[in-house]
Amino acid sequence: MAFEPPQRLVRALGETAPDGDDWLEKLPEAARQAVALRELTVERVQMPGGRSSLVVLVRRPDGTPAVLKLAPPRARPESERAALAHWGGAGAVQLLDEPPVEGVLLLERLHPDVSVRSLPEAKALLEAAGTLRRLWVEPPGEHRFETVAERTGRQAEAMRATASGDAGVSALVDAALAARTELLTAPPERRLLHGTFRQSKVLAGERMPWLAVGPDPVVGECAFDLARLVRDRVEDLIASPSGAATTRRRVKRLAESLDVDQERLRGWTLFRAVESGVRALRVGRPKDAELLLEFAGWL
Structure with missing residues (x-):
């Protein structure tokens, strides 16, 4: 599957991209690697999506629906990971067990359009x-x-x-x-x-x-x-x-x-x-x- 970033994400990250930043260029390959590592089945890229990350609706090997999220370092994804782990699903989306990879989060599936x-x-x-x-x-x-x-x-x-x-x-x-x-x-x-x-x-x-x-x-x-x-x-x-x-x-x-x-x-x-x-x-x-x-x- 092609992991083309939504235009909303491209525009938003373009506003804040430092000189020489190539995260968007590397994003499709990073998404393919993240999917393969976790043996996920891809349903679709969430559209129009957010302004700081690529959100992909996936299923885990056991069929459980989940969300794969990839974000650049300037969006502080590791800080998000630490906060979600601390909240432990109380009031916030649940962080799922996964091989930790910088900038990649696997999350419980909510209803993204509601x-x-x-x-x-x-x-x-x-x-x-x-x-x-x-x-x-x-x-x-x-x-x-x-x-x-x-x-x-x-x-x-x-x-x-x-x-x-x-x-x-x-x-x-x-x-x-x-x-x-x-x-x-x-x-x-x-x-x-x-x-x-x-x-x-x-x-x-x-x-x-x-x-x-x-x-x-x-x-x-x-x-x-x-x-x-x-x-x-x-x-x-x-x-x-x-x-x-x-x-x-x-x-x-x-x-x-x-x-x-x-x-x-x-x-x-x-x-x-x-x-x-x-x-x-x-x-x-x-x-x-x-x-x-x-x-x-x-x-």
Whole structure:
């Protein structure tokens, strides 16, 4: 079978590829080797797929359905492996036993086309928040996960460099960086976080109704994780005449439902929205940037 990467993956990785990166070129052969090593039967490549990995629907030698996932080093697949192993299937997709190969994960099969985004908005937020709560556990001892301070520190440097030529963007960046500085002063807890949680990262399963997939794990306070969920369906929020008020209600409702400080959630939502918006500007996605920065302005 030909393991051609979906165009969505090609475009996304092309935005962030360092000079000389040849992971996409080597991907078809790496996928063939991964399938052969595990004696898997390939059903199909998941389309349109994700933005950081190739996802292949397969069956194991005993006929059990599974998912084979291949990701480049910059997507931190070994960090994902460690987080999934630590969660042990509690709230997240189960990591299956396999010969460990760097950049290759064998996972339990969920329903890849059914996420909580298929539910009405209020129900989707409720189910997503409930799933997220189960992931917030103590990190393993001697862990090597990136911390919130480390990740946002790298992002802050890129934000400053990108926003220097636009007064409106610079003002939002200044506000986001000030919020980050204050939030890092005294974080209320230290948990293992999903890192990139949103509704589309919660899929229907057989073991449990909903399970999280695709973590980019980080260690820090829970409000950082929840912040990305606040802006889910941002295009609908921007299109609504009551979008700003809806956003503020969402911050309040999510904070109360998960026992997170409302102001800390608002601060991290601001930082993450501005960071994403500035990154969209940097890689040439002005429409996405406009949505995200308008949303950030409501906070």
